[in-house]
Amino acid sequence: MVSTDEHPSSKISLVDYFIYCPLFCRKEGQEEQKILYYHPSTRELDRKIRTIGYCEGLVKFTETFTCEQSCESIHFQKSRLLFYLVENDIGFAMTLHVPVVEQKKDDKCFLEYLDERINDRVMLPILKMSYRYFALQYGTISALIQRTSVENARNVLKEYFDKFIECHLHRMIHHATFDSSFFGIHFISLDKQIYLKFQAVLRRWELQFASLNETVFIYRNQLVWSGLNQDDTTLIYSFFRLYYWPHLKIMPHTSTIQYLSVDSCANQFNSSTNVTSQKFYLGSFSFSYSVLVLHYDSFTSFCIFHNDNDLLDNEKTSTATHLFRQDLEIILPSFYGYLQRKHPIPDVAVKNAYYNKVNMAHSATINWHKDLSNPMSSVMNTLAEDLQWFHPSGEIMVKRENDPWIIAKRSDRRELLVMINQKGANLKQIRGNVKAFFNGIFFFDASIVDLDKIKQILSTQFNSILLFE
């Protein structure tokens, strides 16, 4: 259906991205009304309408066959179409270009489309998150339309998504891996004493304000504490990774508390004493919260207020943040002492990616862009997708010619990919390894990885969690 005008490329790329709402088309000939947003906007109207109409029809058609889940993706030879239906009748969709390689067969050049390079499980979350990021800042689209007008909503969407697609979406698609698809949370590894000290600081801070609901506290890019529920935490956390972390990463340690906002962090930090808060929509995206983002010495905290009352008094906020800083300064020496103390030597031969759906904990020692060749990566993606079929547990072990062993394992809500680079190991040995592996501690949730020697890794990992076999 979607014939691509672009030159065939060996990379996955975004062809178009559009948001539509069928309700706005009452009569035939008004199909244009359905379009809330279309990227690229330069595309001729007729084609936009055709594409959207096609998606709409397809969703309706497939609904007759399945009662639980609506259709989420369509595989074409040259492109991949992904859908995400939100707010009952608003559709988000994007088309991806399927990478091609030139093949020669019988002295004839032809393009081979590598369908398996695009993994729905990897790409769909990106589409979903793109909507959630929007809703985080603007609330639901339907609420937006009700508050203002369709026209205004179109403008807001255009303004937001033009920027989003340009700055982030292309990159997200390009760098999408099995790992990134979780939008999981990296929990910091701390021991109980220090953790409780942080708790004390945060709770003292929280109780300073009557209207402060919750705090999300992040060290560098690792979550220390979140008072929000899991969904909101994931959203705020990945929002942080998307908008703040790239800037904070390169920032020197600062000794003052800064008030961050999305706009300001795009170019420069607002280090004035004026307290700036952003509006965020959390939970069901129906209620807006004022969020104060503080940054101090590698710590970022999102403070979610349910009204502005406390924040209007700049003086009070400054005093409170000052106290907060003092409290933090007290525990920082022991905290950094702890961080330096515990640095287990990672086993170079064993690499893994771990994800627990229960608490969204995610950690990985695999560097997907460095460690993996393209085919390896796609093997892993495929394995990860296959894991979804296991209930409650299952295990697959794969090895290609000269590649390392790959073990994909699912245990109830946990998923694990292990790559073992052990020359000449046969299936039985690997199996033994893996078994020992799962018996040991590998408590990534708490990230209390207590690996003394490389040898012990296999026998000691996964001690503290129960993995089904």
Added chain:
Amino acid sequence: VTVKGQRHEQAYSFRLEDKGAIQSIKFNPDLSVLAIKRNSNSVEFLNFPSIPSVPTSPRSPSSSMATTATILQPDTIEYSQLSKTKASKLYDFNWLSDKEIVFVTDLSLEHYILSAKQRTLRQLKTHELSNIHWQLFSREMNLLLISAGTPSGNSLIPFSFHKTQQQQLVKLPKFEVDLPQVTNLRSNSTASSATNQSTSKRCNELTERDCMLANIYGKSYLFIVRQLFRVAGQGSIEVVLYQIEDDHKPAQKRHILRLNLHGRCALNVVDNLILIHHQPTTSCYIYDIEDKSTSQYDGFQTLHEPLLSQLLIQPVNVNWQLLSSTMSTAPATIELYSSNWIVFLPNVIIDVKMGCLWYLLTNLDYLLDNIPDRLLLIDILLRRTSGKASILTLLRTLLTNVTAPVQIDSNNVSNISSSHVLDLWIEMIDHINRVFIENSPNRPLLDQSDIFSVLSLFSTIASISATGSSTKYHRSLSITSNDTTLDEHDQNHSLKFAISVVIEYIRSLNDYNISVQYFIYELLVNLLVRNNQFFQLQQLIQYQVLTDSLQLACLLLSLSNTQQPTTQLALDMLKRLTNANEEIVEILLGHNFIIEALHFCIDHLPITRTLARKLLEAAIKSDELLSSTTSNQKILFYTVYTFFEEYFQRTTTISALAQSTSNNEQKDELEMFKSLFNLHFRNQESDVPNIQ
């Protein structure tokens, strides 16, 4: 001569023959021997039969005097001991223990051991000292203080003895007490009317009346009351505390208690608090020598100001009816701070005129209202033996400030912010736990169940806040919820506060390495669940803030019903416990994870036929469940059965020979499954070739 003895609860009376005026009379500690001094160089002894143990009922000390006294029949034969140094004058004698007695004469200390049966005394040792003026003795402190040497009486020699390890009277280094300078003084001393000495002489002299021995915070102190006059008519009282140490160092001047009043005063020590009764103003001044806020250290000694001033003793209601035997007309009230009072350390007050003896007690709850500084207050209370109840009240009122501010008067401290309360809580709980860990005597130890009794007030408050989520609480609240108009955020806030308080308590316990008991965790988990903070619960368990335990795992399991996947947390916890493998299998089977349970059994449990039976039963049940949706062909049963069949075939060759009889019985357990298996699968297998 009729003598009345009084010992705490029980009064005794006995009769003595008249043999002249009695100068001093003392029982030994177990009331078996009475020592009487009638002249200046000998002491008579009188044996008593052992006292019949009377079931004692708690009575107020003042009334017990009048109760029927037990009549004691003394031994008829008296025996006496003369002071060894004939020329010397015997001042007094002291019972060191039941069998040891020390005579204090003007020239020596004579230490005797008494044999009541033989009615003799044997001398142990004599310490020759010149010019003894007076003595102070305290059996509680194992201390005998002798004023000897210099004519002003300010050169003091302490002797210590050991209660259990007998026959030793150790001389400690002597020390001198500095006397107020004569030039600055005009005499108007406490006891000047009683003594015949001239007023100017008394200033230079340290007399027995101005000195007292008492134990405070486990240390022995000599108290010296000094009247200071800088301007005529105005003066102040100082009480100087000398610490008498056992380690052979001269006693040191440690503390000075200051009171800007003059006139007659008396001292009591109650619960390590020093009370100065000031007679002219009829009020008490309380000092706590460990309190930092009312004291300053000048490099040598610590100067103290009163902690609380101008207090009144709350009079005891004396049952005058019981006293009527001695008093014909009962006065309506007791005259407090009357001049007839004689005060003894540590806490005894005797009214000579009324014939009453009181024990002075402290009412700590009074402190709650009178010391606004809560941290100071908790420190003071933590130094009191009986401070526990007051501390609990203090904590409870503190927390109620936030959780139920409605109950507080508008003019009261209701505007105290929750963050402030939390700060106070953090400090207080640290202090409480420090005292708990130090475990020093006479301190209130508040263990986790005590604190829990305070924290449990959250359970009522939290249930108010839990709207909708639990109907059970809602019903009980239908009346109260009308006037408590807490909106959602306020509820959130007070729950958040409650959680913070509990977490801080756990943190404090951890800091002091006290292992947290389960009920504290349970409270925290319930609070979190009521606030729908499952994700926070997960985080806390991740960081092991909640220590793993079987109970906690069970609690988590019970919570997992309410749509939250706490099962994973519970299973992980059980795994970490390492001794809960059977529970894990049960849970897995409960979730119909048959194969997973089998795998787990293979690795973690000894495989027995009972286990096999359990798994097979579960597999059949699970198959039935599955067969309703899919075309399951008893695949779980097949898998489990084949595993065990193979396993037992492999092992029975060894074990069956050893235990053939018991195995046969157990085999029967599985017989049923065997036939079932054959019915379903063996037949089918045999069918297959037929069809082909």
